[in-house]
Amino acid sequence: MLSYISRRLGISIMILFGSSFLVYNLAAYASDPLAELRLSNDDSAQQQIAALTRQLNLDVPPPLRYFLWLRGLLGVFVGNLDLGTTRDGLSVQSELAFAIPVTIRLVLVATITALLLGLALGIISALRQYSRFDYGMTFLAFLLYSLPIFWVAVLLKEFMAIQFNNFLSEPNIPFSWMIFFSIFTGVFWSSLLGGERRRFWTVFAGAFATNFVILWAIDLTDWYLDPGLGIFLIAFLSVGIAFGITALSSGLADVKAKKAALVMAGLAIAWYYPAQWIFDNYGSYLTIFVMVALVIGTGVLVAGAFSKIDRGPIARTAILTGVLCGFLILIDRVMQSWKEYSATDAVNYRPVPTFGQRKDQLVTEDFWLNNLDIIMHLILPTLALILISLAGWIRYSRGALLEVLNQDYIRTARAKGLNERVVITRHAFRNMMLPLSSLFVGEFVGLVGGAVITERVFGWQGMGTLGIKAINTYDLNLLMGVNLLLSFLVVTGNLLADLLYSALDPRIRLRK
Amino acid sequence: MSKENILEISDFNVDFWVDGVWYPAVIDMNLGLAAGKVTAIVGESGSGKSTTALGLMSLLASNARMEGSVKVKGEEMINAKASVLRQFRGKEVAYIFQEPMTALNPLYTIGFQIVETLRSHFDMGPKEAQARALELITMVDIPNPEQSILKYPHQLSGGQRQRAMIAQALACDPALLVADEPTTALDVTVQAEILDLMRGLKDKLNSAILLITHDMGVVADMADDILVMKDGVTVEHGTSDQIFSNPKHPYTQQLLGSVPKLGSTKKRTLPYSESAKPAPVLKLSDVTIEYPKRGRQPAFTAVKNFNLEIYPGEIVGLVGESGSGKTTVGRASIGLLPVKGGSIEIVGKEIAGANSKQLSDIRQHTGIVFQDPASSLNPRLPIGESIGEPLFLAKLAKGADLARKVEELLDQVELPRSYRNRYPHELSGGQRQRVGIARALALTPDLLIADEPTSALDVSVQARFLELLQELQGKLNFACLFISHDLAVVDILCHRIAVMQDGLLVEAGDRDLILKNPKNDYTKRLISAVPVPDPKEQKIRREARLALKK
């Protein structure tokens, strides 16, 4: 196993080396950083050319200049990384250091959300092969495949930001919209749950009515001006989560797991008011981290209290329930800052931003206001990225699951008398993840490409913007910095995928 | 039928929905099975026997529909609620499938998979279930039970995997065991052990067994009752003795007639005299073949110091179990694999180290028939083109002349001339193998290599194929290297037999000498493990074999 990893690592380093050499020379020969200056008749132009030539070693031919750059990079091993300077004389490292977290934030949130959502939709689609839902998902996937991301981003900006802000200044949901959304929700749920005609209409009616009532209540109470979930809604949702998680994780027939999950939900509800006080007084990432750790610890204890055997699955159910319920309380707390956030001068009652990753004018110490600001800026670009990468995950996971469901061991599992939940979650799911694990990287890299465009549309100052700037100004060092990071991402991603694969598959793991 | 029957099938029908029409797969089946008894369902491919097995517990694909009644311990299974089916599956009715490699989940240990079965049916703690799993693994004779329980399917041999599958099936002491071709993927010696195991366990646990198989030898070895199926219809149903000694239905008679039986053919004389041997057509001397190191897989010596000579007009059978290297010898003899040491001569010309020009000259003296009728013909080429390719490439015929020759070859293998324009997918397996022979004989070779040409065919098709091969051999008088794992087939066809094990030639000699009076232990074991399609004789053979083991 160790030799396998080191071998892969060795190959990766060779590839990194080769690809950076290629990009360096390609970029160096394809572009002339002095082109503009050469055309200039200005006296200072000559001086500038000389200065830039000295600063960027332009007198050294590119293949050799690459090794100068490489020497700076290899300095990382002696604690002296030097990626050179940009044309403006800024250090490339510091430029990157500023841009990396911005892009990572964007891409990571989008990847994880798209992955979870895509997996869920793909799996349901495969389990209901050839149903209305399946056809709907197939069509949706193809549609999303065919959407240019810049076009989607511009649309989102127009309708989700500008128009929505306009709407918020005079909030009133038109009746026709309520009907439309409710019909949509009704169709979605009834085709998701499937069944004969009678069940279809029951589900449709239920979803339609629920949605309509919710929209109506939102409209009546002007909820969107001062949103929040409140303890009653949280209590209701927490119990729902407890049942849902139990059903997925260990089956509702498992009484101990069900009890443990309900206890966790109850604890979450009981903690609602104390949590408010803690959040108000000690709002910080550390607090959230400590609370997550507490939830996990409690989950283990609760599971232990209910059962001596099979603590694993029960603890899993309890922890998942606890974390999700805690997440609800967290969302509730963030929502409570909405009113204050909207009223700040920087926001001025137009809370959905269209530009940048933060509002520079928003100067506040408040943990929750700052985070709400970050979240608000994240929503639209993330949504654009999710829409783009969702299609792939739906198709891949659907295909992979259908393939696995045809295998003999699934038939064996059914012949053993296992219930469908176990057949799917235990036997099919893990096998289906094998082919998917090698796709993570490609999708992630594709998303980074998408992020370049999204950043440009939404005016984020991330890696993509840096890259575009580097290409437009023929800034070779900056370009190499961006390229290095992206290749590094790809290579680490590949390595992680290999590790994941071998972790999942004993045939690889136990190979000598 | 009696009340104490564990399984009662009455008027059972299964249909499949294909392209707008329901195709029947099982028609009006009736069957009763009591505890401690074995009923075998036999039939050729497409007879609906596997469909029956899966249909009992509604395990078929979604395009199947089932009608009639299947009662297990008096409970109806057709259109039963999913929860009822789940209760019965694994607990009352357990399955053993054909290929344990794919039938066991590759990502979980065999111990886990057995424990899972136990815990889904009994209120059992993990430790308790683990202990029971260990007990089961010990019971099915997997070596080192403590370590084996933690092994993944890919770490076990084929026979051990099937034992694990059986352990899993027996986990809940099922009343009925459905064994769907349980030994088809295994070698004969392993098959014999697995059958012994199943027989022993049946007596111990008093389960009923429904055995699905196409192998009449296995049936003779195991079954109390036999049900013969053809195209979904039950053609005959009776006790094992009745069916074997006095088959009523013409199909059963024909089926039993086509099963090759070890030691039933008359004495055969060599086409040449021992003293004045002609020059050999194929001469392998001291041949060693190695599969080179690939990536991190070490090099593997498949054949070591192999010697064999084949003389004009004789058929030599090359016998061995999977992995013995017999196919490797066949492929090397025609230059498809490089030789590491030794020499291979065909009609006096050396293959080892020949360049491609020499090789293609030598190959004009040879032909080869492959094993898998599904992949031995290019699906994109019409049959005629496949058959004519050797002639065309050897520049022996072109245009109308080629067409005429192809038609002659089709006549020779008794296929209609119009098949020239058909595509492989339109032909049955047997027809495709005939095309394979026609192609191999296109250049009227001196040597024909037949690599398990009948292993994928049904017995009746196999019988016709073997007849045809014998006829052609008699007419054209080519020498033939016939590679097979089936001793009975080799018995019918060959003048001499060579036995291989683990890349080594174990024993070679005249057919009668090898089959009646083997010297080598391995050969003895191999011969004694072959089940004979006759219950009485098989019983004697089985006891003799068990005695030999002790």
Next chain:
Amino acid sequence: MTLFKRKEKATGEILAGGESAIANKEVEGLSQGQIVRRRFFRHRAAVGALVVLTSLILFVMTALETKIGPIRIPGWWKWTTEDIPALRFEDCPGGTTGCPTLSLKPGAGFGFGTHPFGQDDIGRDYFALVMNGARRSLMIMFVIGAVAGFIGVVVGSLAGFYGKMVDASLMRLVDFIQTVPAIIIAAVIGKAVGKVGPLYLALFLGILGWTGLARLVRAQFLSLREMEFVDAARVAGASNIRIAFKHILPNAVGQIIVAVTLIMAGAILTETALSYLGFGVVAPDVSLGLLISQYESSFTTRPWLFWWPGLFIISIALCVNFIGDGLRDAFDPRQRRRITKKDRLQAKLHTKAGA
């Protein structure tokens, strides 16, 4: 080892015989090509997409004047991209100018009108601009498909057919190209060659886009190479070239076609995205991505400048994707038709009528 595998397969065949024999009834008496065609035409969405895409291409290609060397084929549309007619302001909502005249409402206004897609800010006919852009984008799409398809097939077949060192070194090359962040290379090259002309842009993008296909073709070759009919051909005396082109490639062609369609669907998005970023087709040349980029800011006042090019990109990509899906189903041997409720009902009626 291979021996064992073969045995499994062979015996599996016997047992699956029951069902596969029945499934075979579907394709009895049909040649390979007929089966594929029949399955493709059963995929309604794909057939629809094929019809739409074909008409779209004809529509776009004939709208404007075409120059092939000295030959000039006049287009049927009245404006060219150079014409600058006066801005129209009649009937335009909210004081805007140059709004679209296309009307699908039956009645007096039905039809194209003078400027069906409206006019841009200086009055150029937007229909002509969009047609020109679509033409560029389609051309680029096909060139990328052809270039990437050619390189992918050649590299993949070489690697898969010869194996060993050839395979190892070619596959390292593929790994290598896949590790280089495509968007950066494409942007660097796009920036350099976009000015030279869209054809060069397409060629270079094609050179970057073949790796996935090469992997696929290699895998196909590797598995087909082990097939017995290849050995049979070799014994019959076939040369390597004959084996590759007559025996292996025709059997891999289905998968290749499917992969190339998907490359093309991705290509049109890549090209438009690069043009949007300014690294692809540059003005005065026109491409759909460039149009969107140029008129992005005028979305609030003249949304049609944004909608039309987007609509064309989506329609083209969607059609190509659906055709690819239809082809995949058509070439997939495991493809089985599903049973709908209607089918079941009909079957029941049949059995009753028969009884």
